[in-house]
Amino acid sequence: MNPVQHPVVRIQQLGDYVDQTVTLRGWLYHKTGKGKLNFLQIRDGSGICQAVVLRGNVSDETFEQVKALTQESSLAVTGVVKAESRAPGVPGGFELDVRAVTVYQIADPYPITPKEHGVEFLMQNRHLWLRSSRQWAALRVRAVIVRAIRDWLDSHGFLNVDTPILTPAAAEGTTTLFSIDYHGEPAYLAQTGQLYNEANIFAFGKVYCFGPTFRAEKSKTRRHLQEFWMVEPEIAFCDLEGLMEIEEQFVSYIVQRCLADCGPELAILERDTTHLQRVSPPFPRIHYDEAVAMINRAAAAGELVPGYPDPVPAIEWGDDFGSPHETYLAAQFDKPVFVHHYPTQVKAFYMEPEADRPEVCRSVDLLAPEGYGEIIGGSERMSDPEKLIAAIARHQLPQSVYEWYIDLRRYGSVVHSGFGLGVERTVAWICGLDHVRETIAFPRTLTNLRP
RNA sequence: UCCUCGGUAGCUCAAUCGGCAGAGCAUCCGGCUGUUAACCGGACGGUUGUUGGUUCGAGUCCAACCCGGGGAGCCA
Numbered sequence: 001m002n003p004v005q006h007p008v009v010r011i012q013q014l015g016d017y018v019d020q021t022v023t024l025r026g027w028l029y030h031k032t033g034k035g036k037l038n039f040l041q042i043r044d045g046s047g048i049c050q051a052v053v054l055r056g057n058v059s060d061e062t063f064e065q066v067k068a069l070t071q072e073s074s075l076a077v078t079g080v081v082k083a084e085s086r087a088p089g090v091p092g093g094f095e096l097d098v099r100a101v102t103v104y105q106i107a108d109p110y111p112i113t114p115k116e117h118g119v120e121f122l123m124q125n126r127h128l129w130l131r132s133s134r135q136w137a138a139l140r141v142r143a144v145i146v147r148a149i150r151d152w153l154d155s156h157g158f159l160n161v162d163t164p165i166l167t168p169a170a171a172e173g174t175t176t177l178f179s180i181d182y183h184g185e186p187a188y189l190a191q192t193g194q195l196y197n198e199a200n201i202f203a204f205g206k207v208y209c210f211g212p213t214f215r216a217e218k219s220k221t222r223r224h225l226q227e228f229w230m231v232e233p234e235i236a237f238c239d240l241e242g243l244m245e246i247e248e249q250f251v252s253y254i255v256q257r258c259l260a261d262c263g264p265e266l267a268i269l270e271r272d273t274t275h276l277q278r279v280s281p282p283f284p285r286i287h288y289d290e291a292v293a294m295i296n297r298a299a300a301a302g303e304l305v306p307g308y309p310d311p312v313p314a315i316e317w318g319d320d321f322g323s324p325h326e327t328y329l330a331a332q333f334d335k336p337v338f339v340h341h342y343p344t345q346v347k348a349f350y351m352e353p354e355a356d357r358p359e360v361c362r363s364v365d366l367l368a369p370e371g372y373g374e375i376i377g378g379s380e381r382m383s384d385p386e387k388l389i390a391a392i393a394r395h396q397l398p399q400s401v402y403e404w405y406i407d408l409r410r411y412g413s414v415v416h417s418g419f420g421l422g423v424e425r426t427v428a429w430i431c432g433l434d435h436v437r438e439t440i441a442f443p444r445t446l447t448n449l450r451p
Numbered sequence: 452u453c454c455u456c457g458g459u460a461g462c463u464c465a466a467u468c469g470g471c472a473g474a475g476c477a478u479c480c481g482g483c484u485g486u487u488a489a490c491c492g493g494a495c496g497g498u499u500g501u502u503g504g505u506u507c508g509a510g511u512c513c514a515a516c517c518c519g520g521g522g523a524g525c526c527a
């Protein structure tokens with residue numbers, strides 16, 4: 001029996017071929033032998049299918065070949081698709097009653113077994129780990145999230161205008177940047193496209209940039225990468241309140257799209273989706289003042305940070321929140337929560353101070369539930385050129401470097417706002433992963449540059 | 452940078468008071484017609500992160516260093 005005589009199908013489509021003879025091409029994910037009966041779990045990138053090889057249904061030569069297959073051997077199997085409730089797989093419920101097998105390669109002993117492994121080992125073998133079902137599922141959800149991001153923005157009047165990755169200076173003074181040699185001149189890998197986005201809205205009205213950003217922070221936590229992807233929408237004629245409305249529509253769409261399109265993937269990840277199903281506008285909004293009061297009430301009562309053995313630390317008005325504060329705040333709500341009007345002094349120079357209360361600014365962070373932390377940071381931008389020049393001076397930044405940015409306020413300034421959404425944290429939240437390293441194919445963490 | 456936990460077979464781990472370094476998985480051989488991380492029998496597998504020290508004797512105790520995990524700060 002020649003495999004090429006039958007349609008070559010992907011496992012995802014198997015349900016359309018019940019009782020037909022087809023060929024699958026892929027890799028052996030797992031094998032259990034029962035004497036004259038062998039069960040092969042075959043991956044092809046689109047799903048996992050159980051193939052049943054019974055001695056007598058295939059040639060003796062083929063049967064011996066199957067017994068010799070190792071994990072991750074590449075092969076093609078031809079047989080009849082059967083609806084079979086006992087069959088595991090993605091999608092489950094179908095199996096292939098095998099009649100012929102073509103082995104492309106017998107794989108060397110595969111280092112990643114179905115048993116447990118440590119993080120260090122898995123990261124050293126990331127190029128192979130990607131094949132494991134949980135990693136496969138998370139990266140497929142990531143792809144859907146990216147698609148949802150673009151679909152929502154593209155269909156709501158935003159133009160994708162990407163911004164440079166090689167930049168001459170820091171957008172926000174404090175963060176550590178990766179520096180490179182730009183033909184003898186120091187340059188840096190971008191940590192945000194925001195300033196360029198602000199130029200772009202004066203040409204296009206509503207824009208977004210979407211790409212990798214770089215932070216050379218010595219951060220070694222489940223929420224941090226050195227290289228991560230961020231989508232940054234920026235909107236002309238939009239104030240803080242308008243911004244929050246856009247953010248909650250946008251995030252809700254992303255979540256609902258994943259629930260609709262990623263059922264099998266979320267099942268593999270064993271994600272409890274009850275929290276996610278509640279994600280719809282409006283999201284709760286709390287003022288920084290109120291957040292400080294909530295934290296200090298919890299601190300006084302000796303409450304613990306959810307998920308940690310430590311008590312909620314008290315905070316003084318004017319300080320930025322630490323991770324334990326954000327974790328505590330987010331846990332008080334069952335939806336993402338907006339925290340707005342942070343103190344001006346802890347935020348970036350370009351954020352618009354509140355007119356009748358300049359010690360707070362028109363900024364807003366969105367905190368994800370279940371301990372996933374800040375997934376969005378955004379603000380209304382300063383639109384008056386004189387106030388912007390003063391803010392640049394107050395932050396001891398060189399005005400000459402920002403002349404082009406000040407120009408944006410000299411030639412038709414308007415109220416405008418924007419935000420940045422971190423893709424990896426969003427993926428971690430929606431997938432219920434405990435570390436962002438599993439949300440991107442080749443994560444760059446503090447200690448992982450290779451593979 | 453700081454705090455904290457760890458490093459023993461390819462992988463995941465065990466080793467009592469300082470006294471012969473041991474299991475499971477993977478791999479190889481044999482058995483099994485419904486397996487779901489199958490199961491049963493056998494084989495193979497070790498410079499205990501590195502260097503130095505204490506001791507009759509160190510995986511175990513001491514010191515320094517290297518590597519990794521989690522967290523703080525900072526951030527998305």
